[in-house]
Amino acid sequence: MEKTYVGTVISTINSPSPSSVDFVVTNETVHRGQFVEMEHEHGIMLALITNVVKTNKYFERADSVKEFEASGKAILEQFPTAEWEYIVANTRPLGIFTESGIKRPSVPPSPGTKVYLARESLLKKFYGFDDNGVYLGRLEFHDLDVKLNMTKLLKKHLAVLSISGAGKSHTVACIIEELLERKKEQGRIACIVFDPHGEYSSFAEPAKQGYVDYSDKTLLIQGKQIRIGVPNLNVGMLAGIIPGISLAQRRELSRILSELKKEMRSGNGPFDLSKLKDAIASDSEIKTNTKSALLAWLSELESLHLFGKTDLPSIRDIVMPGKLAVIDLSDIIDLRKKQIIVSYFAHKLFNERRKQRIAPFLLVVEEAHQFTPEKASEEQAVSREILRTIAREGRKFGASLCLISQRPVQLDTTTLSQCNTKLILRITNPYDLDHIAKSAEAIDKRSLDMITSLQVGEALLIGEAVGYPLFFKVRQRKSMPSKHEMTLEEAAIQFEESVAKKNSESKAYL
Ligand SMILES: Nc1ncnc2c1ncn2[C@@H]1O[C@H](COP(=O)(O)OP(=O)(O)O)[C@@H](O)[C@H]1O
Ligand SMILES: [Mg+2]
Incomplete structure (x- = not known):
């Protein structure tokens, strides 16, 4: 594929370095967020445009801009300023495609290196996109999913x-x-x-x-x-939902649970919270205060209407x-x-x-x-x-x-x-x-x-x-979105309409 030439690496105080490469844009327009590629002594370097700066020598010095404009005529009219406007793109090198894989840049490309828009094939490889993968959107400025x-x-x-x-x-x-x-x-x-x-x-x-x-x-x-099937709960899970259960309480609960499970296996069928409560209430070994604490907690759980005999x-x-x-x-x-x-x-x-x-x-x-x-x-x-x-x-x-x-x-x-x-x-x-x-x-x-x-x-x-x-x-979604949230206006109109409807219905009744 023909590469699109966009500019040439320039030499400034900070660039080119392994972490920053600036180029002057000589062809096409470039955008922040676009990817470019260039030759490098170790292979082909991929870089991301992080900023695009326009410069013009005529406007560099505040004092001379002020002086020229003071004549009443804009600088634009006095000089061929447009010819002196140029664009510098700042880039951040991302990696170098070498013969032995993608490497982090450790040396910069040379000033004068030609810069091209990154080819899609290169970007695809760099990000590890997968034809068999999860399609989530598109890269901006590049023809790539x-x-x-x-x-x-x-x-x-x-x-x-x-x-x-x-x-x-x-x-x-x-x-x-x-x-x-x-x-x-x-x-x-x-x-x-x-x-x-x-x-x-x-x-x-x-x-x-x-x-x-x-x-x-x-x-x-x-x-x-x-519904959560009570026989499927182990004592760890139950303890996790009972605030502040003590070790002794946990031990008793565990014992009674396993007794109930044993009975279940011997043909008594699955049990629910109320059966568990009954078993605790009628247990003779358990201390009175442990018993009442456990029963209170289980009643609280019962009030959630969440537990049954089997999972649902x-x-x-x-x-x-x-x-x-x-x-x-x-x-x-x-x-x-x-x-x-x-x-x-x-x-x-x-x-x-x-x-x-x-x-x-x-x-x-x-x-x-x-x-x-x-x-x-x-x-x-x-x-x-x-x-x-x-x-x-x-x-x-x-x-x-x-x-x-x-x-x-x-x-x-x-x-x-x-x-x-x-x-x-x-x-x-x-x-x-x-x-x-x-x-x-x-x-x-x-x-x-x-x-x-x-x-x-x-x-x-x-x-x-x-x-x-x-x-x-x-990307856009293909599935139907859930019913949209009503605006305040819609909710207000709906309310007044329903009141009016009720009123007219009760009048008709009278
Ligand atoms: N990529 C997208 N393209 C088009 N519309 C979008 C996109 N992402 C979000 N939206 C729209 O913006 C709104 C808020 O999105 P939503 O996913 O509910 O936000 P969040 O879950 O972050 O609160 C929705 O109406 C949704 O349709
Ligand atoms: Mg959401």
């Missing part, structure tokens, strides 16, 4: 972070579409979403015209339908290769109840996957700061420990996490730092930026500065999925 290798993107976990409204859920919907469209021979994983706002339930609806239908690949579970749904029914399970928690207000659900099902997912009883999966956690918060007591964060465990160990078993949050500061650092790929959309809060910078080594100051000026749908990808930080525009 961002297709990320699924393993590199997800295996060591993904965090999607930004302020609210910048496009996190949209981007994750694109990732889910890609997972659902994979063919068996490409390797397809299961996807489970904990969805506190019901944003993904539209995947389960028949698609309107113009959208791709994923309803036959989606299972929707409403939070209210969920059963994990093995909802985790299928190439399919999506949306666990819609929007009908549950109690945060603790939501955390218990996340904790229980995350435990199950991890354990079943470890035993290879279910497919490799991606577990998407929306509003992840609610489920793995940075600052919260154990009791107020019952789902944190298991999410930490999956973050730490999941990669070995094909159990991947995708954490989504608009409050990175409130997200547990331990979990966040295990997310080896970060997809960052617009962020403005300096504390959030700082928190992210601390959890990601690859991020440099210049990339960090650019995050605050990203538009909706523009993303910075760093970490495992790409060799070098990558800015790109996230």
